[in-house]
């Protein structure tokens with residue numbers, strides 16, 4: 001399974017140092033793929049601390065150009081050269097608060113893959129969309145752009161917006177339905193099976209049930225990933241089924 005920690009705009013150098021000191025020894029021999037996505041300024045420190053460990057490092061976004069006059073943006077090639085191996089694209093907070101669209105998200109994901117990064121591409125419906133019966137049509141639209149991506153360097157994260165940071169995770173039945181739909185779409189679009197993670201209020205208490213749900217290949221964890229102990233408890237709740245990833 002793949003367990004990814006999205007720190008969002010939390011964390012500091014001292015927190016990162018303490019976190020790695022606690023988590024890295026626990027991850028030795030871990031059967032899962034684990035990724036830490038701290039804010040951009042912490043990436044060099046994270047790469048240094050995680051070198052040779054079971055913890056890979058990811059960014060939370062990147063631009064679609066290799067370089068250029070894009071004040072405040074970060075190049076995927078820069079991330080790759082620094083030793084970052086993953087990037088989250090199209091998180092719902094980027095879609096809702098920072099004007100990310102399906103098309104700009106695709107451009108970022110393409111550039112990231114071309115730079116050698118693996119992409120965690122986020123999809124998910126809002127509460128109004130779910131209540132309006134539009135969940136699957138939203139997922140259909142959000143995944144439509146993914147045909148052009150390399151399926152080998154792609155993971156989808158199904159994060160229903162109403163479950164993010166609310167304490168109300170989707171039920172296993174809701175997760176199973178969405179994941180089955182996304183799996184089918186990605187198979188159709190890319191010709192391959194692409195892993196699908198669940199994200200939205202994953203905690204040590206519900207991780208076992210969510211991660212055992214059919215079609216779930218791991219989790220993208222926000223709030224509960226900020227504490228090394230609770231993130232490790234989530235990792236431990238992941239069923240070990242054969243090979244890594």
Ligand SMILES: O=C(CO)COP(=O)(O)O
Pocket residue numbers: 006091159163164165166167199200201202220221222223224
């Ligand atoms: O947005 C998320 C991960 O990307 C989920 O956040 P929470 O786990 O805090 O609900």
